[in-house]
Amino acid sequence: xxxxxxxxxxxxxxxxxxxxxxxxxxxxxxxxxxxxxxxxxxxxxxxxxxxxxxxxxxxxxxxxxxxxxxxxxxxxxxxxxxxxxxxxxxxxxxxxxxxxxxxxxxxxxxxxxxxxxxxxxxxxxxxxxxxxxxxxxxxxxxxxxxxxxxxxxxxxxxxxxxxxxxxxxxxxxxxxxxxxxxxxxxxxxxxxxxxxxxxxxxxxxxxxxxxxxxxxxxxxxxxxxxxxxxxxxxxxxxxxxxxxxxxxxxxxxxxxxxxxxxxxxxxxxxxxxxxxxxxxxxxxxxxxxxxxxxxxxxxxxxxxxxxxxxxxxxxxxxxxxxxxxxxxxxxxxxxxxxxxxxxxxxxxxxxxxxxxxxxxxxxxxxxxxxxxxxxxxxxxxxxxxxxxxxxxxxxxxxxxxxxxxxxxxxxxxxxxxxxxxxxxxxxxxxxxxxxx
Numbered sequence: 301x302x303x304x305x306x307x308x309x310x311x312x313x314x315x316x317x318x319x320x321x322x323x324x325x326x327x328x329x330x331x332x333x334x335x336x337x338x339x340x341x342x343x344x345x346x347x348x349x350x351x352x353x354x355x356x357x358x359x360x361x362x363x364x365x366x367x368x369x370x371x372x373x374x375x376x377x378x379x380x381x382x383x384x385x386x387x388x389x390x391x392x393x394x395x396x397x398x399x400x401x402x403x404x405x406x407x408x409x410x411x412x413x414x415x416x417x418x419x420x421x422x423x424x425x426x427x428x429x430x431x432x433x434x435x436x437x438x439x440x441x442x443x444x445x446x447x448x449x450x451x452x453x454x455x456x457x458x459x460x461x462x463x464x465x466x467x468x469x470x471x472x473x474x475x476x477x478x479x480x481x482x483x484x485x486x487x488x489x490x491x492x493x494x495x496x497x498x499x500x501x502x503x504x505x506x507x508x509x510x511x512x513x514x515x516x517x518x519x520x521x522x523x524x525x526x527x528x529x530x531x532x533x534x535x536x537x538x539x540x541x542x543x544x545x546x547x548x549x550x551x552x553x554x555x556x557x558x559x560x561x562x563x564x565x566x567x568x569x570x571x572x573x574x575x576x577x578x579x580x581x582x583x584x585x586x587x588x589x590x591x592x593x594x595x596x597x598x599x600x601x602x603x604x605x606x607x608x609x610x611x612x613x614x615x616x617x618x619x620x621x622x623x624x625x626x627x628x629x630x631x632x633x634x635x636x637x638x639x640x641x642x643x644x645x646x647x648x649x650x651x652x653x654x655x656x657x658x659x660x661x662x663x664x665x666x667x668x669x670x671x672x673x674x675x676x677x678x679x680x681x682x683x684x685x686x687x688x689x690x691x692x693x694x695x696x697x698x699x700x701x702x703x704x705x706x707x708x709x710x711x712x713x714x715x716x717x718x719x720x721x722x723x724x725x726x727x728x729x730x731x732x733x734x735x736x
Contacts, residue, residue, distance in 0.1 A: 302503035302720060307510070310436070310716030317712040320601060320697040324608045331612045331652055335619035346615060353614020354607050360655075361606040363414075363571065365599050368702040370574035371418030372595035373588060377581035384426040394433035394511075395502050398441050401427055402498040405445025410452035410490065414570045417699070420445055421706035425519055434511035439707045440717035441501040443700055447725055448497075450690035451490050454566070455481060456656035457686040468664050472678050479679040485736035486683055489729055500724055504717055519708070537586040543579050550576035601701045609698060613653045617662050622649050626666040635674040639684040639733040642667055646688025647726070654698040656689045680733065687729050694722040 318326070332350065335341045341349075374380055387404075391397035401424050409416025420442030428435050450457065458480035460466050466474075480486060529538045536542065554573055557563050582588040616622040629645035630638070646663060653659045663685050671681040693699045695718065697711040704711060 302500060303506065306504040306717055306720050307506075309719045313716035313719060314712050317715050320701060320711050321605055323697055323711070324605050324612070327652060328608055328612055331615045331621070335615050335621050338624065339619045339621050341619045346619065349614045349618045350611040353618070354611040356614060357606050357610035357655075361602060363568065364606065364702060365602050366571040366575075367414045367418055368599055368602065368705055369592065369595040370571045370578060371414075371422065371702075372706060373578035373591045374574045374581070375418070375422035376591040376594070377578055377587075379581050381426075384423055385430070387423065388426045388430045391427060391431050394431060394505050397427045397431040397433045398437060398501045398505055399498045401438060402441045402445055402501050403494075405442045406448055406494055406497065407445075409445045409447075409449045412452075412454040412570055413446065413449035413699075416446055416449060417443075417703050418574070418706070421703040425707065428514050429519060432508075432511075432513055434506050435514045435707075436512050436709065436713045437501065437504060437506065437717055439703065439709055440714035441498075443703055443714060444497050444501060444694070444718060444721045446699065446703075447690050447694055447721065448490060448493055450656055450686040451481065451486050451683070453481065453564075455686050457660045457682055457689070460657065460660060461682055467661070468668060471668055471672075475679050475682065480683050480686075483679065483683070485680065485732065488736055489687070489732050492728055492732065493725060496724065496728060497721065500721060501717075504720065534586075537589075538584045540583045543583060543585060543588070547576050547579035551580065597705075599705060601705060605698075605701065609654060613655065613658055616649070616652050617658070622653060622659075622662040623666055625649060626663050630666060630670040633670065633674065635676045636734065638667075638671060638674055638676040639680050640730050642681050642684035643688040643691070643730050643733055646685045647692040650689045650692045651696050654693070654696050656686065659689050660685060684733050687733065691726055691729060692722070694718040694725070 317323070328350070332346045335346050335349075336343060375384065387400075388397075391400050401420065404423050405416055405420035408419040421439065424438045424442040427433065428438055449455065458475075458477055461468065461472065461475045462477050462480070464474060529535045550572070554569075554576065557569065563569075578591070579588060582591065625648060626645050629641040633641045642663075646659065649659055649663065653662060660682075664682075667681050667685060668678060670676070671678045695715070697704075697715070700711060700714070704714070
């Protein structure tokens with residue numbers, strides 16, 4: 301049945317979903333128009349909000365570009381390529397390949413969202429080299445695991461409210477992760493999704509005659525070059541000692557960071573880890589630069605689109621549009637239904653504010669007082685915002701850009717499959733947030 305449902309969904313997205321850059325332009329116009337129409341914001345004010353906020357995600361944009369680049373560098377190193385090839389060899393059929401990539405992506409995304417995006421895409425590419433399986437679904441399966449990230453170890457909202465000094469501490473205090481990430485209701489949602497998402501992907505595997513395949517040549521597989529350095533500069537470029545003198549101290553820093561200081565994963569550390577491992581495992585600067593040149597080819601979408609999303613976020617927050625949307629959902633809620641409507645509102649806001657931390661800053665001032673006034677579980681409401689933020693990433697191409705760049709696909713190639721996941725995971729998460 302899901303195979304039959306996925307076919308028109310794929311056709312719909314392929315026909316009507318524009319390039320992500322067109323998508324962000326349309327979102328910009330919709331957001332600006334809504335701010336003027338519903339908030340009464342003057343056109344010149346909207347333009348000022350948009351222009352002032354346009355470069356608000358520069359740091360994050362660079363981090364995301366480095367997620368793509370450093371992840372590609374690491375995965376293209378000989379040892380990692382061999383390991384991915386071994387892991388991919390465990391798949392013996394298209395169905396098993398789809399399940400394997402989904403489970404790997406789910407695990408990696410639960411650990412850290414940046415890690416999940418890169419690992420899922422690179423593992424999917426390796427599977428495509430070994431198994432004849434629909435490449436669109438393979439990448440969609442890798443991306444579908446990303447929906448779990450905000451309920452995992454790197455969830456920005458639960459980690460924020462567990463950190464002393466967070467901006468709502470005076471209102472709700474410190475809410476430990478045992479009440480959010482490791483709460484029984486959240487672990488149940490995670491557990492159910494670990495079963496349902498791989499099964500859903502498996503049931504959507506197209507028939508052989510409907511599948512879209514890729515060849516190793518299309519994925520950029522190249523024969524290893526037998527390069528012999530001649531000039532002194534070339535000997536430096538091929539020096540392993542030089543690379544190890546930088547890479548090994550970098551790994552020592554990481555060991556101290558994790559095991560002595562007891563610090564956890566964040567986006568900068570993930571990028572640092574990928575880069576240092578890439579330096580050590582590639583062995584020579586020349587090999588590293590070859591991988592780097594290949595990696596940066598896919599970063600154009602991140603560079604050009606993220607500033608537009610920063611402008612959209614500025615309009616949403618500064619005009620009060622995001623707050624008004626949240627207040628409307630609160631107005632129709634009870635203590636029992638508040639987590640459900642919070643989840644729905646967060647999913648809608650996420651289409652315009654695709655940042656967990658940014659979304660929490662917008663919705664917390666509305667949702668937390670409502671939870672207290674209605675007598676609802678504050679921790680559950682916070683996790684409803686977190687899950688809503690993660691949920692509509694299945695429709696919003698913002699987070700898919702690094703994975704699509706690695707895969708060499710367009711958003712319309714995978715979003716038909718993701719649309720099925722949007723419906724199924726939305727029903728599961730919203731129901732469990734209320735009944736558990």
